[in-house]
Structure formats: C-alpha cells, structure tokens
Amino acid sequence: MFDGYRWWGGQRAYGIIHDSDPLDGVAHLKVRTVGIIMARDVSQYLKPTTQAVNMVGHLAQRNIFELDRGALQSLLEDGDLPVPSPDPGYVILKYGGHALGCGLGLPDRLVNQLPRWMKSQLLGFLRLSSC
Amino acid sequence: MTRSQSPARAVSEEEYNRFDDYFQRYADIIPDYDGFLDALSRRHVRAIRINTLKTKVDPLVRKMTGDGVTLVPFPTDPCLFLIPDLDQPGNTLEYILGHIHVQAISSALAASTLAPRPGQTALDLCAAPGGKTTYMAQLMENRGLIVANDFSRGRISALTANISRLGATNVVITMYPGQDFPLRSRFDRVLLDVPCSGEGRHRMEQRARLNFSQGGEERLTDLQKRLILRGFDLLDPDGVMVYSTCAYNPAENEGTLTWLLENRPARLLPIQSPPGAEPGIPFWKGKRYDPQVERCVRFYPHRIDTVGFFMAKVAYA
Numbered sequence: 001m002f003d004g005y006r007w008w009g010g011q012r013a014y015g016i017i018h019d020s021d022p023l024d025g026v027a028h029l030k031v032r033t034v035g036i037i038m039a040r041d042v043s044q045y046l047k048p049t050t051q052a053v054n055m056v057g058h059l060a061q062r063n064i065f066e067l068d069r070g071a072l073q074s075l076l077e078d079g080d081l082p083v084p085s086p087d088p089g090y091v092i093l094k095y096g097g098h099a100l101g102c103g104l105g106l107p108d109r110l111v112n113q114l115p116r117w118m119k120s121q122l123l124g125f126l127r128l129s130s131c
Numbered sequence: 132m133t134r135s136q137s138p139a140r141a142v143s144e145e146e147y148n149r150f151d152d153y154f155q156r157y158a159d160i161i162p163d164y165d166g167f168l169d170a171l172s173r174r175h176v177r178a179i180r181i182n183t184l185k186t187k188v189d190p191l192v193r194k195m196t197g198d199g200v201t202l203v204p205f206p207t208d209p210c211l212f213l214i215p216d217l218d219q220p221g222n223t224l225e226y227i228l229g230h231i232h233v234q235a236i237s238s239a240l241a242a243s244t245l246a247p248r249p250g251q252t253a254l255d256l257c258a259a260p261g262g263k264t265t266y267m268a269q270l271m272e273n274r275g276l277i278v279a280n281d282f283s284r285g286r287i288s289a290l291t292a293n294i295s296r297l298g299a300t301n302v303v304i305t306m307y308p309g310q311d312f313p314l315r316s317r318f319d320r321v322l323l324d325v326p327c328s329g330e331g332r333h334r335m336e337q338r339a340r341l342n343f344s345q346g347g348e349e350r351l352t353d354l355q356k357r358l359i360l361r362g363f364d365l366l367d368p369d370g371v372m373v374y375s376t377c378a379y380n381p382a383e384n385e386g387t388l389t390w391l392l393e394n395r396p397a398r399l400l401p402i403q404s405p406p407g408a409e410p411g412i413p414f415w416k417g418k419r420y421d422p423q424v425e426r427c428v429r430f431y432p433h434r435i436d437t438v439g440f441f442m443a444k445v446a447y448a
Contacts, residue, residue, distance in 0.1 A: 005300065018301040022252040022276040026303065028315055029278065032287065033304040036295050051295040054185075054228060098228055117292070124222030 001056060008034055012041040047090055050101035050115055057099025063091045065103055065110060073126050075103070076119050081110045142172045142335045150335055153343065157379050160412050161431055170433035172335045178437070179220060179231045180239050180262075181210045184269050184298045186230040195225065207405045210269070211239050213436075229296040234262045237331075237377070237430050237440035241324060242266035244402055244444060245373040249274040251319035256309040256362050259286030261293035263322055268299035277302045280312060310357035314364060321372040323362040325355045325387075331377035331430075331439025348382055355387045363395050363445065371400070372445040377438050381412050384441040385420040385427065391445065392421045399423040400444040407434035411443070 006019040017023065017035030038052040048057075065083075067075065072095050075081050085091065085105025093103045093114070100122075102113040112119070150171055158164045179202075181188045188209060192202055205211035213236075214220060225231045242263040247253040249272045255264045258279035267277055279294070279302050281287055287306060294302050307313070309323075328351060359374055366372050374391075376383050388411075391397050399421075402408075411427030413420050430440040 016300060017303070018273050018275075020250070020274065020276050020301065023303075025252070026276065026278060026316055029303070029305050029313060030307075031303045032306055033291055033294075035300050035302065036298070049295075051298070055298060096224065098224065100227075118227060121222055121227050124219060125224055125227065128219065128222050 001059070005035075013037050014039045014046075045090065047113070048102060050118065053092055053099050053101050057092045057094070060092050060099070063087070063089065063105075064094055065091045065105070066094045069095075069126065072122065075110065075112045076114070076123050076126075079112050082108070083110045084108055085110060146335050147172065150333070153330075154379075156343075156416075160381070160415060161379065162409060163433060166433040167431055170431075170436075171333065174334055175235075175432060175438065176213050176215050176436050177217070177220065177233060178205065178211055178213050178236050178239070179217075180234045180266060180269075181212070182230055182232055182265070182269060182297050183210060184265075184273055185228065186225075191225065191230055205236060205405070207403075208239065208243055211236060229298055232262060232265060232293070232297055234266070235440075236435065236437035237375075237442075238262050238324075238438070239266055240405070240440075241322065241373055241375045241442055242270065244404075244442060245320050245322050245371060247271050247275070247277075247320040251275045252316070252367075253277045253320040253322070254312075254316075254318040254362075254365055255279045255322045255324075256312060256358065256365075257281060257324055257326060258290055258304075258322075259283055260289035261297075263324060264290070264302060265293055265297040265299045267320075267322065268294075268297070268301055271301060273299065273301045275301055278305055278316075278318070279303070280305045280307055280309060282306060282308045310354065310361045312361055312365060314361075316365065317367040317370070318365055319367050319370045321362045321366050321370065322375075323358060323372060324375045325358050325383075327351065327355070327376035327378040327383050328380060329377055330379055331432075331441075348380070352382050352387060355383055356390045359387055359391045360394060363391060363397055366445075366447070368447045370446070373442060374445060375440065375442045377440050379429070379431075379439055379441070381415040381418070381420070384429075384443075385411050385413070385415070385424040386418065388424050388427065388443050388445075389421045392423060396448045397445050398448040399426045400446055401426045402428050402442060402444050404428040404442075405435060409434065411441075 203213040259281035411424035427443040
C-alpha cells in the first residue's frame, strides 16, 4: 500500500510523502508541512487522521462502524451515539460505503471524532439530500 | 464551445454605473465592452474539477448525473465541468471526500497550461489556498515533488486543508516571501499566480470595493516584478513558468512580462487556449510592450464564463 512513500515522524504526528529524488534536493528549505499526516499520538493511542481513513479506510476489515442516515445525523448533532463498543478504541466511520473518518468507541457510546469542517458540511449534505 | 450562462440578475443603475466608472479605463482593450459590463451583472457559472487522485472521471460523472446534478464538460480539459445548477457543491459527499474541488476554470487552466509531469519538480510560489497546487499534484499523479509556498499565515491553513482533503501526497509547504525564495534549487515547472488587484473576480452582485489608486498600482506592480524575476531565477533552463493574474490591468500583466523580458534571457511561449480567449495587449495608454506579449492570453467573462484572468507561459530564450 505504501510502496514508494517515505514515512516521517515528529511532534506526535506521523505522515507520508511520495518518495522522490528531488526530496533530498530541497532539504535546505524551511518546510512547514511534509506530505499528509496519517496519524497522531493522542493520550496513549495512535489515532488515524481523517485523511488517512479517507485514503485507506476502505481496506479495513475490523473496527468499522457503518452509519445509516439517522445515525450519522445524530452523531453529528449530539456528538455521540448510545452504542456500546465491546472493544474500546478508534473505529472507522462509514456512510454509504465511504470511509469518512474516525469515531471513538467507548464501553457505553460512540463519540464523534470527525473534524469540525466535515461536521458542518456533512450536516449541510444531509439537509440538502433530504429535500 | 459549450457555454452555460447564469441568468442576469437585476442590478441597480447606481451599481452598474459604479462598475462602468471603474472599468471604463479598459474600454479600449476589452472587446465588446458593453457585453463585458452585462456579464458582470451575472454571477459566473461555477465549475468543479474531478480529482483523479481519489476517483475516476467517468464513474463519478455517472453517479453525480444520476443524482440529478447537471455537469457540462469544459471543452479543453476532461476533468473540468461547469455546474450551472449546483448551488452548494461544498455540501456534497463528493466534495467532503475530496473527489471534487470547486475551482474557477481560469485557475484550473493555469495549472494545465503549466502541464507538470510525473516525476518532475514544481514550485507554486504563491500557492494558497491550493487549487492550482492540488491540480498540479493530480497532473503529476502524486509523483515527483511540489513545493507549495505562501507567505500569508492566514491562508496556509486553507492550503494545508485542501492538500490533505484532495490527497496530494507529493507536496511540501514553505512560507517564504515569494520574492525571497531561496535560490539554491531549480524547478522544472514554476507557477506564479501573483497577488494582484483581483478586479477579474468582481461581479456586481458582490458590491465589490472598486478603488483604483496610482500609488496602490505602483506598489502592486513593484511586487509583481520582483516575484516574476525570482520565479524565473528558480526555473531550470529547460523548464516552463506560468505567470497569471485575475486582473485586466496591462500594468500588472503585459507590463510585468515586458519587465521580465528586458531583465532576463526569457521568451514567451504560445498557449493553446480555449475558444474565446483573447491575445495579450502590445500597446496601452502610451506604453508599448514587448511584441511577444501577444502570445499571452486574456479571459473576459463575456467570452469565457469564468473569473477574468491573464496568463503567460515563459521559458528560457
């Protein structure tokens, strides 16, 4: 999956950039970001980023939570769903077959971990598609 | 050419006159000036680019068309589509997942004119918010390297967000003033979409601020000249640079290109442009520009329903 990519890590984040010869040629530059961040250290867990889930979440075979329309709306509006998770930790949220991002499965509920921008746009999408 | 027009909106005579007062200075270089003003009374039809880093064009077109979205193909680019009846493209699953990006036709054409290839090195010197950067990554199939530079701290977050959402994995972001970008590297492709007056973006419904000042123009063109020299100095001798603005003012466009041609061993290349594009202006208000500027292209909103735009393609002489 990640053949041809170079991984980097630092400041509690881990990312990838496509490996290429020119990459070393710009080592003298003051760089702010490199490629895409794939995961972050959050407490004692490694949390995949939304973009990582978008890119490779379709390959996941466990820790997946498929949301229907009503569940997605409730999760976005209320911030969580009263759905227990037998195996607490990060789960992949799917809607319509698409991997959206992460949720956090706890013993008594599922907590939304989607970024704020995605939350408002998903709510807009749900509102428009119900018309 | 297939062209969609949004309906004319009622604008007040006051607003119409305000725009006429501002743009009158260009009446002698804009063909069909009255048609141009009428076009400014309409909202331009928006467009999307299908992001082939994350999806494929044909299946997505079938899906969106099946959902009732009208997609009008743009003739010279298979990834670009006009969306005449999609009011909030940001509230679609396709946008959220990074399968599409809302982008002005003129903006997309700057990246496709530059035509970076997989494996090359490219520099986007004034990159934020990243529409052109991410199209470059798409054209490069995420191979090679793009350095996306922008000095504006406030716009870097939008650049980062778009790069992530659209899955561009061959980009590093830097934050130098473009005119001071370090000279140690040379790039196969340089894109220079400079800070400009932005007058090409103004439409009457937006109640835009239309203030022309000589001092403001001089400060802006001084910056544009410094940027274009730096952009050229960062170009590999076999490379190509695209300079673009969303301005009609020849001082920002043909004037800056003439400055470059006078100060560097550069030449302007012809551009394969869509129907409706006009050539660069060799003479305006007593100033004569280098004759090569006729190889540049100008987009006017009544000829191509997009943001007003100027583009030049540069190489070593």
